[in-house]
Amino acid sequence: MNGHFSAVGDAPAANNFTHGIQVIDEDKAFNANLNDYLTETNVAKAGFNYHLISVFGSQSTGKSTLLNHLFGTNFDVMSEVERRQTTKGIWMAKNKRIAAEGNEDKMADNILVMDVEGTDGRERGEDQDFERKSALFALATSEVLIVNIWEHQVGLYQGANMGLLKTVFEVNLQLFLKDRQSQTRSLLFFVIRDHIGNTPLANLRNTLIQDLTRIWSSIAKPEGLENSKIEDYFDFAFAALPHKILQPERFQEEVQKLSTRFKEGYRSSKDQELEGGVFLPEYHRRIPADGLSVYCKGVWDQIVNNKDLDLPTQQELLAQFRCDEIAREVLVGFDAVIVPLEEQQADAARQGKPGIIPNLGTTGGGAREKCVKAFEIQASRYHKGVYSTKRAELESKIDARLKAIYTTHLTDVHKAGIASFSDAVTAAVKAGQKAGGAYEFAMIVSQQKEKSLDAFRKEAQSLLIEGVAWTNFGPQLRLFEKELDEVSARLRKEELRRLAARVERSVKTRLGDAVGLEFNKLGTGRGGSGAPETGEKPASEKDLWDRVWKVFTDIVDDAAAKFADRAKSFQASEEEVAVGIWRLRRKSWIALRERIDEEMQEGNILMKLRENFEDKFRYDADGVPRIWRPTDDIEGVYTKAREATLALIPLLAKIKLVATGAAPDLVAFIGAQPAGVDIREEDDLVPIGGIDDEDGKTLDDEMAVLSESKRQDLVARFKKMADGVYVEAKRSAIGGITQ
Ligand code: GDP
Ligand code: MG
Numbered sequence: 001m002n003g004h005f006s007a008v009g010d011a012p013a014a015n016n017f018t019h020g021i022q023v024i025d026e027d028k029a030f031n032a033n034l035n036d037y038l039t040e041t042n043v044a045k046a047g048f049n050y051h052l053i054s055v056f057g058s059q060s061t062g063k064s065t066l067l068n069h070l071f072g073t074n075f076d077v078m079s080e081v082e083r084r085q086t087t088k089g090i091w092m093a094k095n096k097r098i099a100a101e102g103n104e105d106k107m108a109d110n111i112l113v114m115d116v117e118g119t120d121g122r123e124r125g126e127d128q129d130f131e132r133k134s135a136l137f138a139l140a141t142s143e144v145l146i147v148n149i150w151e152h153q154v155g156l157y158q159g160a161n162m163g164l165l166k167t168v169f170e171v172n173l174q175l176f177l178k179d180r181q182s183q184t185r186s187l188l189f190f191v192i193r194d195h196i197g198n199t200p201l202a203n204l205r206n207t208l209i210q211d212l213t214r215i216w217s218s219i220a221k222p223e224g225l226e227n228s229k230i231e232d233y234f235d236f237a238f239a240a241l242p243h244k245i246l247q248p249e250r251f252q253e254e255v256q257k258l259s260t261r262f263k264e265g266y267r268s269s270k271d272q273e274l275e276g277g278v279f280l281p282e283y284h285r286r287i288p289a290d291g292l293s294v295y296c297k298g299v300w301d302q303i304v305n306n307k308d309l310d311l312p313t314q315q316e317l318l319a320q321f322r323c324d325e326i327a328r329e330v331l332v333g334f335d336a337v338i339v340p341l342e343e344q345q346a347d348a349a350r351q352g353k354p355g356i357i358p359n360l361g362t363t364g365g366g367a368r369e370k371c372v373k374a375f376e377i378q379a380s381r382y383h384k385g386v387y388s389t390k391r392a393e394l395e396s397k398i399d400a401r402l403k404a405i406y407t408t409h410l411t412d413v414h415k416a417g418i419a420s421f422s423d424a425v426t427a428a429v430k431a432g433q434k435a436g437g438a439y440e441f442a443m444i445v446s447q448q449k450e451k452s453l454d455a456f457r458k459e460a461q462s463l464l465i466e467g468v469a470w471t472n473f474g475p476q477l478r479l480f481e482k483e484l485d486e487v488s489a490r491l492r493k494e495e496l497r498r499l500a501a502r503v504e505r506s507v508k509t510r511l512g513d514a515v516g517l518e519f520n521k522l523g524t525g526r527g528g529s530g531a532p533e534t535g536e537k538p539a540s541e542k543d544l545w546d547r548v549w550k551v552f553t554d555i556v557d558d559a560a561a562k563f564a565d566r567a568k569s570f571q572a573s574e575e576e577v578a579v580g581i582w583r584l585r586r587k588s589w590i591a592l593r594e595r596i597d598e599e600m601q602e603g604n605i606l607m608k609l610r611e612n613f614e615d616k617f618r619y620d621a622d623g624v625p626r627i628w629r630p631t632d633d634i635e636g637v638y639t640k641a642r643e644a645t646l647a648l649i650p651l652l653a654k655i656k657l658v659a660t661g662a663a664p665d666l667v668a669f670i671g672a673q674p675a676g677v678d679i680r681e682e683d684d685l686v687p688i689g690g691i692d693d694e695d696g697k698t699l700d701d702e703m704a705v706l707s708e709s710k711r712q713d714l715v716a717r718f719k720k721m722a723d724g725v726y727v728e729a730k731r732s733a734i735g736g737i738t739q
Contacts, residue, residue, distance in 0.1 A: 017037055019075060020094075020115075022090070023090045023114065024089040024090040024137070026088040028130070030300045030301070034297070041110075043094060043289050044292075045289065046110050048284065048288060048289070048381065050109070050112060051108050051144070051279050052112050052141050053113045053143065053144045053145075054114040054116055055113065055114070055115055056116055056148065057149060058153075059118025060078055061148050061193060062077075062148065062244065064076060064086065064087055065077045066146075066255070067113050071096065072096030073096060075093065089117055090115070091114065092112055092114045094110065095262075104260075105259070106263065107262045107263055108262060108277065114141075117130065117134065135167050136171045136174075136175070136309060137303055139168065139175060139186060140175065140285070140314075141295075142285075143280075143283035144279070144283065145168070145188050145189065146190075147190050147191070148191050149161050149190060149191070151193065155211065162211065166215050166218070169215060169233075170219050172233055173221060175309060175311060178309070178311060178313075179311045184283070184285065185280075185283060186233070187235045187274075187278055189237045189238075190205075191239050191258070192239070193241055194241075195240035196243075201238060201239075204238070208236075208238070212236075216229070235274065239254075239261070241254050242254060261277055262278060263277030264276060264279050264281075266280065286381075288322070288378070288382060291321075291382065294321055294322060295315070299311075302314070315383050316385075318382065318383075319382035319387060320386050323386055324390065330372075330394070331398075333367075333370060333374065334370075334371040338402070341357055341363065341405055345357070345405060345409075349408075354416055355409060356412045359462075360406065361463045362462070364402050364405065364463070365471075368398055368402060368465065369465075372394065375391060410463070410476055413459050414476070417484075418452075418484065421448050421487060424452075425444055425448050425491050429441065432444070440569065441492070441495050442569060442570040442571045445570070453484065460473035492570060495570060496572055499580075500563065503584060504587050504588070506559060507587075511588070514552075515595045516599070519544075519599045520608075522544070522612050523608055523615065541648055541651070542651065543659075544651070544652070545655050545656055546659055555588075556585060556588045559588070563577075563581060564580075579674045583682070583685065585671065589666065589670065593702075596655075596705060597705075600705055605652070606718065609645055609648065609649075609721075610725075613644075613718070616645065617638060617641035617722075617725060617726075628730075630733050634733060642719070642726075652706065653705055653706040653711050654706075655703040663700070666702065666703075688702060689702030
């Protein structure tokens with residue numbers, strides 16, 4: 001299939017079509033303006049609603065005259081004086097004779113008539129070539145072939161007309177060979193001129209049919225068609241007209257009658273005769289009017305170059321050419337809508353903004369439907385196979401463009417949806433915190449998720465085009481939901497961290513008070529039960545660590561339970577809760593150690609020891625302040641009190657429970673490191689001796705509160721301080737006497 005079609009119809013405007021259009025000129029050149037003519041006469045947009053008639057016959061037999069009367073055309077006719085050939089090549093004109101709408105005599109719409117140059121060869125010499133070529137052209141295009149013949153020529157078997165008919169039959173067989181599938185027939189309409197009236201039309205008709213049969217049997221038939229009959233290819237119709245010059249009125253009357261036969265007809269059911277008019281659907285060549293000029297040119301090119309004329313191929317070529325043309329035309333409308341959207345997205349991308357287009361489904365889907373529909377209306381009239389291929393091509397072309405826009409749009413809708421989900425949850429949490437912390441995190445998340453999903457689902461649905469698979473964005477919806485869940489998990493983790501931080505803070509505060517309270521008890525050296533005289537340390541001193549450990553574990557267990565409760569309320573997983581509690585316990589331990597270290601700071605602990613000592617030294621067992629007299633055993637009391645307080649120092653130096661005689665079971669308290677957690681990656685967690693094997697620090701080290709040197713230092717300082725108190729007591733005793 002070479003592209004021997006080329007665009008026609010873009011020749012300069014301002015054509016003069018008063019005489020119709022010369023489709024083929026005397027040099028056998030095709031007229032590039034044919035489509036202009038069809039457009040100007042409103043035939044081009046008629047689809048299949050047009051008819052094509054060709055007229056044949058010897059020169060100067062009044063063919064042009066007949067057409068002008070019958071169809072109101074303005075073909076050149078020979079003047080009575082000059083008597084030379086006028087019609088050259090092939091002319092075409094549209095019927096101008098229009099009966100009023102609703103009139104029974106109304107002719108068919110859009111009748112095109114072709115006036116074919118006469119064929120007696122008088123002025124073309126022996127050139128029978130044009131006769132053959134014009135016959136082929138007429139048969140390839142026309143539904144009705146009018147054969148114009150004088151009455152006195154009827155029965156003259158050897159006449160010029162018979163040569164023409166022979167050519168027509170041969171040429172028709174040639175076409176048929178290439179197009180056996182098609183049911184196309186033609187009507188041979190004999191118009192007998194200068195009918196005197198002595199011989200009835202019926203007789204003339206019989207004579208003509210006999211002649212036609214004889215011609216038919218005389219022509220060489222291709223293989224396989226030897227037994228074919230003329231009726232297999234042609235229908236026949238007959239009309240007679242009186243002499244135009246001798247009987248002008250009767251001529252007019254009969255022409256008027258004849259014109260009424262040019263309307264749609266049908267085959268009568270009983271005798272298969274034509275009824276109604278001469279245009280039977282089966283005669284129509286099924287070339288859409290907007291492709292007629294291209295088709296005619298293609299056909300003529302083949303004919304003029306003596307190539308085998310193969311009409312199915314011509315129709316396929318025409319379909320390809322026209323479908324491409326129509327596709328280009330409908331894409332103009334599509335571009336008008338889509339290009340601005342493409343530019344809008346490109347601009348947005350350059351500026352790093354989202355390429356979201358409001359109402360994209362309506363705009364894009366609408367443009368697609370309009371484009372495809374417009375293509376369908378025009379292009380579906382052409383060769384079915386070519387049409388569906390070209391339609392698929394067009395669809396994939398517009399879908400590629402739409403898909404790019406839709407994908408960018410939906411990707412950005414996705415991003416915006418995720419961001420606004422995250423923002424909405426965060427804002428709701430903040431509002432909840434402001435309102436006193438009584439918010440349901442899980443509910444906030446599930447409400448916002450539903451809202452976001454709903455919005456995305458609506459957007460995706462608005463993009464759906466019925467029957468277009470790629471517009472089903474179900475997978476994208478699932479992807480969106482998956483990311484919402486990921487973001488939810490992240491937000492939940494953050495919420496969990498916030499909760500943990502709150503709990504840790506409250507643990508710290510409570511520990512501060514409770515541990516401080518326990519250490520303060522050191523200041524009252526008499527304690528609750530013990531008696532300093534016996535040297536026995538009161539229980540409140542001895543079991544300091546038991547008490548500290550107890551308040552510590554109570555506070556942490558209570559906080560852990562609260563944490564677990566709250567975390568579960570927003571669907572934190574078992575693992576997340578376990579990790580949270582594990583972290584809480586570790587951090588609480590560190591907080592406790594810090595609190596203890598604070599108590600153990602030199603100034604603090606020395607003050608506590610001094611209070612403890614002074615309490616023992618300055619008060620008696622009943623808590624009454626001693627007034628030293630010189631006779632008192634000041635030294636004895638002093639030594640006892642000092643030793644009792646000194647005995648506290650090794651006790652304080654290491655955390656050890658009286659109950660078990662060992663360090664508290666920190667390992668059991670903190671619990672095993674949860675699976676999947678690596679302490680080295682938790683940068684807010686400090687390694688704990690005996691728990692983590694960092695730095696080789698042991699549980700013993702972890703429990704050490706005072707180092708050996710600090711201890712000695714503390715002992716020395718305490719002793720110095722106690723000595724001072726003793727000296728002062730001594731002085732006051734002596735002073736008391738002098739007073
Ligand atoms: P064409 O060459 O077949 O197109 O013939 P034209 O229409 O040009 O007419 C040729 C001549 O025949 C003109 O001089 C007409 O006046 C004349 N003519 C037209 N109609 C008739 C007719 O019905 N009878 C006769 N005898 N002459 C006619
Ligand atoms: Mg003529």
